[in-house]
Amino acid sequence: MFMGYGVILGSFLLAAVLALIPMPQWLLWGRPEWVALVLLYWSIALPHKIGIFAALVIGVMMDVLEGAVLGQNAFSLAVLALLSLLLYQRLRVFSLWQQSGMVFVMIGMHQLASQWVQTLEGTGARTPLFLLPALTSALLWPVVLQVLRGVRRHYRVS
């Protein structure tokens, strides 16, 4: 039981570190949304454990780490969690590439939500490049899915 939460927390912390690690300049706009991907996986696999509330808590953590407005990531991750709560039954029966397509759309909406709060602050992106992470995240989805599924089965998180 506690082991399960430990594994989930660990995966989020790892994703947060990956989200912070300095990247080369040319990859700046394309950084995959690691935390969003991990949240997506857990909320599809264990919707009774990881949902909107977890998304809010992790979002606030990310806001602090990124120096964003408190609530920006909380909002966009909550939107993502809500989408996956509405769609998880369908997503589970999709093939890997169909899932990737859905991940592209969902992370795209997550990015839009995030941009919306940033625009309130006055630091919205001036190019549509801010949608690039949706593409890189969708391409990485199969990898993230396999890895986290392996972890979940190994530690029998349910």
Next chain:
Amino acid sequence: MKESHLGLRILLAVLAVVALITADLRFNSLEKTRAVLDTAATPLVWIADIPARLGAWQNKHIHSRARLLEERERLQRENLLLKGRSMQMSSLQAENVRLRGLLNSTAMLRSDVLVAELIGVSPDPVRHQLVLNKGARDGVYVGQPLIDADGLMGQVVDVGEVTSRVLLLTDSTHAIPVQVNRNGVRAIAEGTGALDTLDVLHVSTTTDIKPGDLLVSSGLGGRFPVGYPVAEVMAVEHDPGQSFATIRARPSAAINRSRHVLLVFVDAAGDSPPLPRES
């Protein structure tokens, strides 16, 4: 899964998020909370910085002897040069104090500096922020100016216990009062969101300002100390249809390269050059 509670949960989430954003953005009332959370998040920032630190370690320890000797020679030359210049400095400073006394103007601000190391950069390309390894424990305060060897870099916006967060000059929400070093013309330099460009705002087309001019901080507004280099004017465009000239400047500081930076402590305690401070 209890679908029936979904509506309620969405409502609660929306309320929580709206409350958070409003409190942070409109009322700025979460500074304390943020400081506590910043402190709690420090280990993650440290871990994320490990690759960069490994790179720096490698740079420091894996060098050929020839290169080290060459560097030593270069530093000795530079040291000699700087020593020569600082000899003149002290007499000039004394003269400056006397002249200021004659003019009945206030003494220059005295400033101490604290060396800090960069341990994180904002992952968001539109947000130009740095995380430093000095915090409230070292006396860092919100609004404190940050410089590197070449000029002003930005100011502190969040202070945790052992880390602090700096907003750079180039962030699109940042503006700094400047003056042209050559003739004292005052203006505001605003960040553009690009690392190598500042916009100089509200300068009328007839003002004497041209490419190559050095912009230094003017000290108006009381946040930044006077006289630190801010940027160099790159291009001045006069469009007859506009009432103001379009002026672009390049920050003097190595905004995206410096790993070691200086936090400046400003207080009005007489006239002295920046002193190294115990860290």
